[in-house]
Amino acid sequence: MGERVFINDVGPRDGLQNQAKVLTPEQRVQLISALVDAGLTAIEVGSFVLPSAVPAMAGTDKVIEALPGGIASSQVYYSVLVPNQKGFQLAQSAGVRCVEMVVASTETMNTENIRRTTEQAMAGCEQMIGLSKEGGIDSLACISTAWECPFEGLVDADIVIKMSDQMLNWGATRVVIADTIGAAGPDAVHELMNSLVQRFGAEHLACHFHDTRGMGVANTYAAVSAGIRHFDASVGGLGGCPFAPGATGNVATEDLALMLSQAGYETGIDLKKLVAAADLAGEMTGSPAGGHSSRWLKRQIEKGAL
Amino acid sequence: MGERVFINDVGPRDGLQNQAKVLTPEQRVQLISALVDAGLTAIEVGSFVLPSAVPAMAGTDKVIEALPGGIASSQVYYSVLVPNQKGFQLAQSAGVRCVEMVVASTETMNTENIRRTTEQAMAGCEQMIGLSKEGGIDSLACISTAWECPFEGLVDADIVIKMSDQMLNWGATRVVIADTIGAAGPDAVHELMNSLVQRFGAEHLACHFHDTRGMGVANTYAAVSAGIRHFDASVGGLGGCPFAPGATGNVATEDLALMLSQAGYETGIDLKKLVAAADLAGEMTGSPAGGHSSRWLKRQIEKGAL
Numbered sequence: 001m002g003e004r005v006f007i008n009d010v011g012p013r014d015g016l017q018n019q020a021k022v023l024t025p026e027q028r029v030q031l032i033s034a035l036v037d038a039g040l041t042a043i044e045v046g047s048f049v050l051p052s053a054v055p056a057m058a059g060t061d062k063v064i065e066a067l068p069g070g071i072a073s074s075q076v077y078y079s080v081l082v083p084n085q086k087g088f089q090l091a092q093s094a095g096v097r098c099v100e101m102v103v104a105s106t107e108t109m110n111t112e113n114i115r116r117t118t119e120q121a122m123a124g125c126e127q128m129i130g131l132s133k134e135g136g137i138d139s140l141a142c143i144s145t146a147w148e149c150p151f152e153g154l155v156d157a158d159i160v161i162k163m164s165d166q167m168l169n170w171g172a173t174r175v176v177i178a179d180t181i182g183a184a185g186p187d188a189v190h191e192l193m194n195s196l197v198q199r200f201g202a203e204h205l206a207c208h209f210h211d212t213r214g215m216g217v218a219n220t221y222a223a224v225s226a227g228i229r230h231f232d233a234s235v236g237g238l239g240g241c242p243f244a245p246g247a248t249g250n251v252a253t254e255d256l257a258l259m260l261s262q263a264g265y266e267t268g269i270d271l272k273k274l275v276a277a278a279d280l281a282g283e284m285t286g287s288p289a290g291g292h293s294s295r296w297l298k299r300q301i302e303k304g305a306l
Numbered sequence: 307m308g309e310r311v312f313i314n315d316v317g318p319r320d321g322l323q324n325q326a327k328v329l330t331p332e333q334r335v336q337l338i339s340a341l342v343d344a345g346l347t348a349i350e351v352g353s354f355v356l357p358s359a360v361p362a363m364a365g366t367d368k369v370i371e372a373l374p375g376g377i378a379s380s381q382v383y384y385s386v387l388v389p390n391q392k393g394f395q396l397a398q399s400a401g402v403r404c405v406e407m408v409v410a411s412t413e414t415m416n417t418e419n420i421r422r423t424t425e426q427a428m429a430g431c432e433q434m435i436g437l438s439k440e441g442g443i444d445s446l447a448c449i450s451t452a453w454e455c456p457f458e459g460l461v462d463a464d465i466v467i468k469m470s471d472q473m474l475n476w477g478a479t480r481v482v483i484a485d486t487i488g489a490a491g492p493d494a495v496h497e498l499m500n501s502l503v504q505r506f507g508a509e510h511l512a513c514h515f516h517d518t519r520g521m522g523v524a525n526t527y528a529a530v531s532a533g534i535r536h537f538d539a540s541v542g543g544l545g546g547c548p549f550a551p552g553a554t555g556n557v558a559t560e561d562l563a564l565m566l567s568q569a570g571y572e573t574g575i576d577l578k579k580l581v582a583a584a585d586l587a588g589e590m591t592g593s594p595a596g597g598h599s600s601r602w603l604k605r606q607i608e609k610g611a612l
Contacts, residue, residue, distance in 0.1 A: 185565050
């Protein structure tokens with residue numbers, strides 16, 4: 001068995017919230033079940049945000065109630081995104097054992113996206129990390145637009161290093177370095193992740209890539225080379241935004257799983273079942289889902305080689 | 307200006323020969339002209355093979371006669387594939403200044419593909435490299451299926467190292483290490499290319515990737531990290547085989563050019579014009595052409611940001 005690399009499938013959250021079609025909680029559970037069946041051991045299952053702001057995430061409480069193995073399953077590490085203290089309390093009441101909170105690297109992105117200054121967003125993050133620790137809940141602190149911001153352009157590595165340092169000092173279980181708009185290339189990824197790994201250790205870090213410029217797999221490889229072993233990805237590359245031409249979803253879980261298994265890493269994922277989960281996601285959302293490797297994977301399945 | 311990375315666009319040869327639709331020599335020249343206009347400084351423009359075997363490459367002599375700047379242009383490094391001595395002589399008569407010859411890494415692939423044993427294929431290669439030197443013509447010696455063979459599976463690195471050594475000793479200008487079936491992942495690419503660079507120096511090596519499993523860009527990054535500065539790629543990812551479901555073309559030139567320019571390398575390529583060339587290729591072949599970054603690139607063009 002090779003060294004383990006952990007993939008957290010964020011399709012049911014980051015993927016679905018960017019689809020034109022809103023799925024029912026039952027459909028979302030069906031997709032999550034397909035992912036569990038495919039061997040995913042970490043899944044972001046929803047978020048406690050205002051349903052008026054993100055209709056696709058309404059009913060996350062119902063999703064949680066119907067999760068395979070239950071929200072506190074020992075087989076699958078379920079997490080939920082929480083935007084604020086209210087969301088955190090809902091997650092805690094629902095028995096969630098891992099919450100994710102997001103702060104952008106730049107002032108403009110925080111203001112535009114969550115109507116808070118970076119200072120306010122960081123204060124909220126500190127508070128939620130504190131509440132998580134008190135409640136025995138894991139916390140993933142995500143730094144979004146960590147390489148490039150759509151408003152402010154390239155982001156200084158020192159900002160990301162400083163924010164990571166603060167989040168880890170407050171007690172975050174892991175800091176997730178996110179290329180939210182899919183702007184980074186593998187060179188930049190290797191450089192930043194290498195700096196962060198040197199300072200904080202790979203076990204406290206994760207990466208989250210989008211495939212907007214087709215560099216998601218290359219970026220993952222660059223981060224793996226820097227020592228990172230935790231990645232977000234989305235089944236079938238689910239995501240993108242049907243209203244924003246050119247936007248693309250998260251890097252596809254199947255592309256990562258294939259690349260990592262070829263490199264000798266153990267992901268626990270059954271690629272055949274994962275392709276079936278991606279097909280299910282495509283059917284339910286009405287927009288075809290699949291990574292860059294899907295055509296080849298399907299051919300292997302047809303041939304009985306997978 | 308960043309360090310130079312050289313992209314040789316093989317779309318007019320490796321790309322077009324795998325398309326269902328056969329283009330006229332005039333159309334092929336039109337595509338090549340679009341590539342020259344986009345700043346490509348190396349292009350594989352055709353091959354001297356039997357027209358009955360590869361109908362798409364019939365009339366390569368006519369293509370050569372109409373190349374922008376002429377076949378011996380000092381602006382663009384035009385090359386031609388030659389399968390044997392007969393093809394070499396035709397290329398030489400046509401004034402070609404760089405020929406490419408291919409030997410597979412395995413016995414079965416050589417037998418199936420060119421009806422020769424590896425020994426015979428290597429002897430032919432030695433002869434053509436010798437003729438090239440005599441004639442003052444550059445020679446690119448390509449080792450196909452360098453990581454994996456569809457018949458024999460994974461290829462031992464020692465075989466590729468030994469073949470490269472022989473080809474360079476005979477006087478090949480450069481050895482092109484080719485993942486012909488798009489089976490390699492970035493880990494394997496980095497390992498082999500690192501070994502080869504240590505032994506022979508990066509200036510004597512090139513890489514040729516296919517995107518079958520969606521790892522072409524990651525593989526290029528891995529090879530760049532190992533020191534490689536010469537790559538084959540195909541405009542719009544042209545290639546694949548319409549008769550072989552699941553087969554995919556060369557890695558797209560635009561994906562490489564974008565990734566490399568983001569990493570600070572100089573490719574000389576104008577991405578806007580390259581996207582236009584990919585569109586032209588798609589129109590002419592009747593099958594949409596474009597890399598993983600094309601949707602994003604087109605959006606940048608629409609916005610006037612490129």
